[in-house]
Amino acid sequence: MKIAIGCDHAGVDLKQILLASILKDHDVIDMGTNSKESVDYPDIAKLVAHAVTSGEAERGILICGTGIGMAMAAGKVKGIRAARCSEPYSSEMSRRHNDANVLCFGARVVGSGMAEKIVEVWLNTPFEGGRHARRVGKIE
Ligand code: RB5
Numbered sequence: 001m002k003i004a005i006g007c008d009h010a011g012v013d014l015k016q017i018l019l020a021s022i023l024k025d026h027d028v029i030d031m032g033t034n035s036k037e038s039v040d041y042p043d044i045a046k047l048v049a050h051a052v053t054s055g056e057a058e059r060g061i062l063i064c065g066t067g068i069g070m071a072m073a074a075g076k077v078k079g080i081r082a083a084r085c086s087e088p089y090s091s092e093m094s095r096r097h098n099d100a101n102v103l104c105f106g107a108r109v110v111g112s113g114m115a116e117k118i119v120e121v122w123l124n125t126p127f128e129g130g131r132h133a134r135r136v137g138k139i140e
Helices: 009-020 041-053 068-074 088-096 112-124 131-139
Strands: 002-007 027-030 059-064 082-084 102-106
Touching: 002 009, 002 041, 009 027, 009 059, 009 112, 041 059, 041 068, 041 102, 059 068, 059 112, 068 082, 068 102, 082 088, 088 112, 102 112
Parallel strands: 002 027, 002 059, 059 102, 082 102
Antiparallel strands: none
8 A cells, every 4th residue: 555654743752663663565656844944734745635535545644743733724625634633543443433634643642652553453444335425425
């Protein structure tokens, strides 16, 4: 699966941990940022969201301090279903019921072990379709 990943300055360290662990065997496009210098999270969210809607990537992952700003920004892009998840149950359900195509979380909220589990579950859980497809269609 091709995954676009991005973060702001708050998420740089956690992104590097994930790239070296749970994401190391995936085809990942890193859309920045890669320094601790302050950047605006909507700029990164836009890059990742457009990578997903254009088909350059199948899914996107966004990390900021809380995950909130990234989810708000990515969710403004038509076709993006961004889910902010701080534990694996929500990340699983965001796939099963909501067909989330962008996962967001906060580097100041979750530790690296929890983030790895959130990502692992999210990447490996299919959309259930059926009645959920009707509901997702209403979002679109
Ligand atoms: C940056 O300080 C912080 O506001 C950002 O990472 C994010 O948490 C916003 O939602």
